[in-house]
Amino acid sequence: MSVMANRPRRLESYVGGTWVAGLSDGVPLLDASTGAPVAFIDSTGIDFKAILAYGREKGGPALRRMSFHERAAMLKALGQALLEKKEEFYALSTATGATRADSWVDIEGGIGTLLSYASKGRRELPNARVLLDGDVESLSKDGTFSAQHILSPLEGVAVHINAFNFPCWGMLEKLAPTLLAGVPAIVKPASQTAYLTELMVRRIIDTDILPEGALQLICGSVGDLLDHVEGQDAVTFTGSAVTGQRLKTHKAIVGNSVRFTMEADSLNAAVLGLDAAPGTEEFDLFVKEVAREMTVKAGQKCTAIRRVIAPRAYSEALIESLRARLGDTAVGNPADEAVRMGPLASLDQREEVRARIRDLAADAEIVAGDPDNPRVLSGDASAGAFLNPVLLYCDKPDSVRAVHDVEAFGPVSTVMPYDTAEEAVDLARRGKGSLVASVFTNDPAFAEEVVLGLAPFHGRVMIGNRVSAKSSTGHGSPLPGLVHGGPGRAGGGEELGGIRGVKHYMQRTAVQGTPTMLSAVTGRWIPGAEVRSGGEHPFRKSLAELRIGDQLVTGTRRVTLEDIEHFAQFTGDTFYAHMDEEAAKANPFFDGRVAHGYLIVSFAAGLFVDPAPGPVLANYGVDNLRFLTPVNPGDTLQVQLTCKEINLRANAEHGEVRWDCNVTNQAGATVARYDVLTMVAKTRE
Numbered sequence: 001m002s003v004m005a006n007r008p009r010r011l012e013s014y015v016g017g018t019w020v021a022g023l024s025d026g027v028p029l030l031d032a033s034t035g036a037p038v039a040f041i042d043s044t045g046i047d048f049k050a051i052l053a054y055g056r057e058k059g060g061p062a063l064r065r066m067s068f069h070e071r072a073a074m075l076k077a078l079g080q081a082l083l084e085k086k087e088e089f090y091a092l093s094t095a096t097g098a099t100r101a102d103s104w105v106d107i108e109g110g111i112g113t114l115l116s117y118a119s120k121g122r123r124e125l126p127n128a129r130v131l132l133d134g135d136v137e138s139l140s141k142d143g144t145f146s147a148q149h150i151l152s153p154l155e156g157v158a159v160h161i162n163a164f165n166f167p168c169w170g171m172l173e174k175l176a177p178t179l180l181a182g183v184p185a186i187v188k189p190a191s192q193t194a195y196l197t198e199l200m201v202r203r204i205i206d207t208d209i210l211p212e213g214a215l216q217l218i219c220g221s222v223g224d225l226l227d228h229v230e231g232q233d234a235v236t237f238t239g240s241a242v243t244g245q246r247l248k249t250h251k252a253i254v255g256n257s258v259r260f261t262m263e264a265d266s267l268n269a270a271v272l273g274l275d276a277a278p279g280t281e282e283f284d285l286f287v288k289e290v291a292r293e294m295t296v297k298a299g300q301k302c303t304a305i306r307r308v309i310a311p312r313a314y315s316e317a318l319i320e321s322l323r324a325r326l327g328d329t330a331v332g333n334p335a336d337e338a339v340r341m342g343p344l345a346s347l348d349q350r351e352e353v354r355a356r357i358r359d360l361a362a363d364a365e366i367v368a369g370d371p372d373n374p375r376v377l378s379g380d381a382s383a384g385a386f387l388n389p390v391l392l393y394c395d396k397p398d399s400v401r402a403v404h405d406v407e408a409f410g411p412v413s414t415v416m417p418y419d420t421a422e423e424a425v426d427l428a429r430r431g432k433g434s435l436v437a438s439v440f441t442n443d444p445a446f447a448e449e450v451v452l453g454l455a456p457f458h459g460r461v462m463i464g465n466r467v468s469a470k471s472s473t474g475h476g477s478p479l480p481g482l483v484h485g486g487p488g489r490a491g492g493g494e495e496l497g498g499i500r501g502v503k504h505y506m507q508r509t510a511v512q513g514t515p516t517m518l519s520a521v522t523g524r525w526i527p528g529a530e531v532r533s534g535g536e537h538p539f540r541k542s543l544a545e546l547r548i549g550d551q552l553v554t555g556t557r558r559v560t561l562e563d564i565e566h567f568a569q570f571t572g573d574t575f576y577a578h579m580d581e582e583a584a585k586a587n588p589f590f591d592g593r594v595a596h597g598y599l600i601v602s603f604a605a606g607l608f609v610d611p612a613p614g615p616v617l618a619n620y621g622v623d624n625l626r627f628l629t630p631v632n633p634g635d636t637l638q639v640q641l642t643c644k645e646i647n648l649r650a651n652a653e654h655g656e657v658r659w660d661c662n663v664t665n666q667a668g669a670t671v672a673r674y675d676v677l678t679m680v681a682k683t684r685e
Contacts (some may be wrong), residue, residue, distance in 0.1 A: 008037040011198050011219040014205060015051045017058070017212050022046070022220055029195060032097030032343045033333040035383030039195040043220025049228040051186060051216055055157035056232075059184030059213025064153050066211075067129055069650050071180050072121030074209055079114035081207045082200065086111070089168065089200060096167065096193045097342040097385065099334040102297045105477075110169035113496075116480035117176035124499055127648045127655075128523055129153075129182070133508055136518070136526045143528040148518050151506040153182035154259075156232030158505055159225065161247070163238040164190035164345050165300040167197040173478070174236055177501035179214060183234070186225075188218045190239070192345050226250050234259040234505055238302070241265045241489060261504065262491035263484070265407045266302055267431035270475060271424050271450060272310040273441025278317040281466040286310075286440040287318065289464065290413060291325040293476045294389050295341045299411035300349075303436050303476040306407055309397075309427050312417035319393060319415055323368040326389040333379035343385040344410055350385040356408035357390055363402040364394035364414050387411060397427055404430040421446055425453030433488020438462040438475040459486035459494065525549050525644045525660065538643055539610035543655050543682045546615075550643040554607040556666075559595050561633040567599045595631040600672050604663045608641040615681040617654055625674035629665065636666040644675065654679050 010026055012019040022042030029039045063071065086107055093103040125131065133149040140146070158178045162170040171187050178185045189197035201217045204210065218225070229235060229252050237244050241264035247253070248260050270290055276282035293305040310318050334342035344350045357371045369390035376386050389411040394403045397416035404427075418424040428437055437458045439450050442465045451461050460482060462475055478484040483497035495501055511521055515528035525531075531551040538550045568574045576583040577594050584590045601622070610616070631637070645658040657680045663672040 008039050011039050011041045011195055013043055013046060013219045014201055014215070014217040015046060016054045016216075020046060026220070027191065029192060030346065031095045032345055033094070033335070033379040033384040033386075035347070035380060038095045041191050041194055041220050043218055043223065046218070046223065048218075048223045048225035051218070051225065052157055052228050052233070055184040055186060055213055055216060056155065057213070059211060059215075060153075060155055060157070060182075062211035063179065063182040063184060063214055064129065064155075066182065067127050067650075068121050068125035068131070068180065069127040071182060072118045072125070073650060075114050075121065075176060075179060076118035078204060078207060078209050079111050079118060081209065082111045082114070082203060083108070085203045088203070089196065092196050092199055094333075094335045094342075096196060097298060097334060097345055099339060099342050100337075102334070102342065105296070106166045106168045110166070110172035113169065113173045113480045114176050117180050117502075120480070120498055121180045121502075125180075125502075126645070127650065130522060131503075131506065132522055132524060139512065144514055145512065146515055146518055146526065146528070147510050147512040148522055148526070149508055149510050150522060151503055151508055154232045154234060154505055154507055156183070156230055156234065158183050158185045158234045158236065159188065159229065160185055161188045161222070161235070161237045161239070162190060162197075163302070164192040164349075165297055165302070167193040168200050170238060171197055171200070173480075173484070173496060175215070176480075177496070178505050179210070181502045181505035183505040184214045184216075186216045186218060188222050191220065192349070194219050227252050229253060229256065229258050231256045231258065234261070236261040236493075236495070238263045241491070244491060259504070261485075261493035261495065263302060263435070263493060263495065264489065264491040266433075266435040266486060266490040267306045267404060267407055268303055268434045268436050268475075269307040269309050269428040269431060270305045270438045270440070271428060272308075272314065272318065273439065273443055273446050273450075274311050274421065275443040275446060276314070276440055278314055278321075280442070281469070282440045282442055282464070283314070283318075285464055285466070285469055287321045287325060289438065289440070289475055291322060291329075291389075292474070294326065294391075294411045294413050295329050296476065298341055298344050298387070299389070300345060300409055301476055303478060305413055305438070305475060307403065307427070307431065308413050308415040309418055309424050310415060312419055315393070315415060315417045319367050319391065322391055322415075326368055326391060329389055330377045331375065331386055331388055332377035333384070336378040339377055341389070341411065343379065344387055345385065347385045349409070350387050353387060353408045353410035353412065356406050357392075357412055359402050359406045360392055360408060360412070360414060363400035364392035367391050367393045367415070391415065398423070404432075421449045422453075425450055428454055429457045431457070431489070433486050433490045433492070434458050435484065435486040435490050436460040436462065436475060438464055440464045442466060457487060459483055459490065519548060523548065523645065525642055527660070527662075531642060537610045538641070539616045540614050542615040542684045543646060543648065543657070543680050545684075546643055546646060546657065546680065548643055548646060552608055552639075552641045554639040554641070556636045556638045557603055557607060558636045559599075559603065559631055559633060561593070564593065564595050564599065564633060567596055567602075571596075571598075573598075590630050592632060595633075595635075597627045597672065600627070600631055600637065600663060601625070601674070603637055604639045604661060604672065607637065607639045608661070615684060617679045617681060619676065619678050621677040623658075623675040623677065625672070627672050629669045629671040631665065631671050635671075637671065638664050640664070641676070648682070653683075654681050656680075
């Protein structure tokens with residue numbers, strides 16, 4: 001039976017492996033369009049210390065027993081299961097004030113983030129439980145003492161305190177990297193829209209895909225939860241800067257050096273280029289983007305455009321274009337298919353936005369929209385939290401403060417003029433740090449000056465123009481592969497960013513020791529570690545037989561002048577250093593004609609490849625190729641090929657093997673070194 005069938009209902013928290021209702025009837029949560037009760041929320045009576053302990057003792061060990069690939073497969077299965085339930089989420093999402101398009105970003109965008117991290121975990125992380133960070137650091141001349149940085153999962157719990165505007169995406173975009181890292185999570189959604197988060201968590205728990213204790217949910221106040229966080233825990237927060245600063249300075253967070261990531265108020269700016277005059281494609285794209293960012297989710301987005309920075313000469317035309325576009329926005333109940341912008345999340349939120357508009361009006365004039373008299377296509381204008389888009393204009397933005405300090409978290413933006421690129425950068429930077437800025441220009445010089453000026457004050461900068469118009473993801477879209485966060489007033493933290501987000505929930509440790517000991521700890525062979533040579537050619541071994549450190553020392557091959565000339569003519573690479581003795585001698589790196597680097601690599605393959613069919617199925621690449629010593633005619637090459645890393649694939653009959661290939665000359669000097677990547681069968685046929 002759908003949860004929708006019993007509205008309004010008492011929300012429950014999922015803690016300690018069971019669904020628990022609070023002790024009181026709870027606070028009513030109202031439909032944003034009609035004012036009717038949707039649910040009641042309360043968390044009194046919950047033992048918050050026990051929740052943390054349950055995550056640490058139950059969820060953490062279960063996740064850490066899994067490899068990155070196993071966790072990635074878990075995320076994929078979870079994302080696919082949630083997609084099958086998406087219509088149930090859409091049906092409930094209208095109560096939050098979101099249109100179908102708004103809900104797509106929240107629901108399918110959130111599920112897409114799960115699937116994106118599942119893909120990244122499989123492609124970019126090893127099928128292991130420890131992640132290597134950087135190269136080996138040599139600490140001794142004789143090679144007996146080295147160091148390797150590793151990343152291992154924190155052994156605590158990640159507490160995610162989320163905002164009301166994205167009840168699904170806000171949870172999933174934090175949950176994906178957390179679970180991929182191997183850390184359990186406690187999710188605390190903002191109360192106003194917690195009913196949608198609770199529904200999604202119910203469906204997650206129903207799948208039985210996650211290990212017990214990997215995910216817990218608190219609907220209502222977190223009580224004394226933060227009093228019990230410890231040094232292995234992490235806390236993330238999305239919301240107001242005032243609340244974030246209070247949490248960030250909580251005595252347990254400070255005293256235990258708990259990792260704290262905050263995403264707070266952000267006065268994001270969009271800059272119209274000096275070249276983007278009315279009538280240009282960039283001008284039209286800019287108008288469309290500003291209007292869209294003002295109206296999507298009724299402007300209740302942390303990435304929405306709050307400050308519209310435009311050349312003074314174009315400001316009047318820009319305001320007229322925005323006024324016309326915003327005036328055509330159909331506002332009303334999102335259940336109505338004709339509606340393009342729903343209400344704010346609550347009446348309290350609308351009053352908060354109206355108060356902030358009054359603050360802004362001290363520095364700017366309202367040029368479009370009436371914040372006090374909403375016009376709606378459908379819904380209850382008196383009971384619903386409706387607010388038409390409001391555009392303001394500040395003529396002297398360099399001499400006032402409110403437009404750079406006050407965020408109205410709704411469909412509100414302020415146009416402010418500039419005369420030079422330097423002034424545009426200065427205005428944008430007055431926001432004191434933002435999540436995102438966009439620059440609409442077709443002038444590379446303008447883009448360079450403005451983007452480099454904005455970068456230190458923003459977590460992301462998007463350049464929009466006619467070339468990328470059809471493919472651009474837009475100003476306000478956080479993407480799984482890009483960092484989401486910003487400096488200064490935006491919170492100073494980072495989320496997402498691909499595998500960068502996973503590392504936030506892991507501890508970086510420098511491990512020192514002999515190469516053999518480091519290889520044992522990391523699962524990767526490093527130069528100087530023990531090897532096993534002789535016997536069967538390593539290419540004849542399946543993954544079941546191959547071991548880290550298995551090595552082949554090849555025979556030798558002499559490089560002749562005829563080899564070099566033949567390779568040059570055969571490939572067309574007749575660079576002078578290979579063909580002209582005098583010109584090569586004049587080169588500061590060579591003593592005369594030298595062999596092509598790719599000739600060396602080709603000869604090396606000829607020395608180490610075992611040609612008969614066997615467990616090695618394919619060569620799919622070379623990493624970190626470096627040519628270190630020139631090879632002259634008459635030099636002799638030899639190869640040491642060592643099994644460096646074995647990466648099993650969970651649901652395939654093959655895996656990846658990384659080989660260290662060290663090519664030396666007759667004097668024992670390394671002439672080339674690189675990693676050879678092969679696909680190898682798990683067993684012999």
